[in-house]
Amino acid sequence: MHIRRSPEEIAANRARYEEHQKKGFDFAPKALPDRSSLPAPTVPAESIVHREIIPGGWYWWTRVKKNETLRVSLDGGFSTVAMVAWNEADPSERLNLPDTVKLQWTTGLGKGRVIFSDMGKVMFSITEDSSGAHDCLMGGSTAASNAEKYGEAKTRNTRDNFVIVATKLGLDKRDIPAALSLFAPVRVDAEGRFAWKPELLNGADYVELRAEMDMLVGFSNCPHPLDPKPEWTPAPVTVTRIAAVTPAADDLCRTATAEAVRGFENNARAEA
Structure with a gap:
């Protein structure tokens, strides 16, 4: 049933939204950190838990423990890698990009931002990032998108x-959340259309994601649907899975926004 709302009700809802948005902006720092510098610093050998090279077109999954960091790096040339994640203790809790965008008032994920679950908890903190060129709107490739772009050639896809x-994790396709596409420079133009902005990339880019709970994390190394090539x-x-280091109480990702503060409070309550 379609519910028609009066202009007055629509205006009141808009006013409440804008008031809440202003509070979020007022709390947030005036500027997030600059992008991480290149080249990426060397990870000490004693801090490496595991290192995996995902060939073009392939997938990989791993367990990651709280306070460990996953560094995803383009050491072999450009590629877009999609990522999904589940709470290891309760896989019904999973990465949620709509909430991540909505709660932080931005689709621009980069250093200092966090990634939320569908239960209002923080799954990842973005502690380093050389590009800020990540797509949290479109998702990854499918058999249909590959067929449209590459014709009858047999190609693997993210879905x-x-x-x-x-x-392999004992889950169903219905358990797969919307994927975050790392190193996919997608932006929305003034007309609401998706655009590919390669100038946002810097070559051997990397991003570091600190786990804020024990998780199961999946990766797919396939071209993004908007990649113009x-x-x-795919390269x-x-x-690289890096050993856990306990973050400081005033860690930027934990304090940058009121929504992040509440997310970490939810994490703490769940652990209590």
Whole structure:
């Protein structure tokens, strides 16, 4: 049933939204940190828990413990890598990009931001990031998008890769959340259209994601649907799992916004 709302009700709802948005902006720092510098610093050998090179077109999943960091780096050339995640203790809790965008008032995820679950908790903190060029709106490739772009050539895609990951974890395709596409420079123009902005990338980019709970994390290394390159040639991507380090109480990701503060409070309550 379609509910028609009066102009007065619509205006009142808009006013409440704008008031809440202003409070969020007023709390937030005036500027987040600059992008992380390149080249990425070397990870000490004793801090490396595991290092995996994901070939172009392939997938990989891993367990990650609270306060460990996942560094995803383009050491072998450009590629877009999609990521999904589940709470290891309760996989019904999973990465939620709509809430991540809505709660932080931005689609621009970068250093200092966090990534929320669908239960209002923080799953990842973005502690380092050399590009800020990540897509949290479109998701990854599918068999249909690949067929439209590459024709009849046999190519792997992100949706099918994540179905395989979910199956190996004892989950169903319905458990797969919307994927975050790392190193996908997607922006929305004034007309509401998606645009690919390659100038946001810097070559050997990297991002570091600190785990804020024990998780199962899946990756898919396939071209983004908007990648303008006509050939299906994803480069290998390196994922380094780095040993846990307890963050400081005034850690930027924990204090940057009122919504992040509440998210970490939810984490603490769940752990109590």
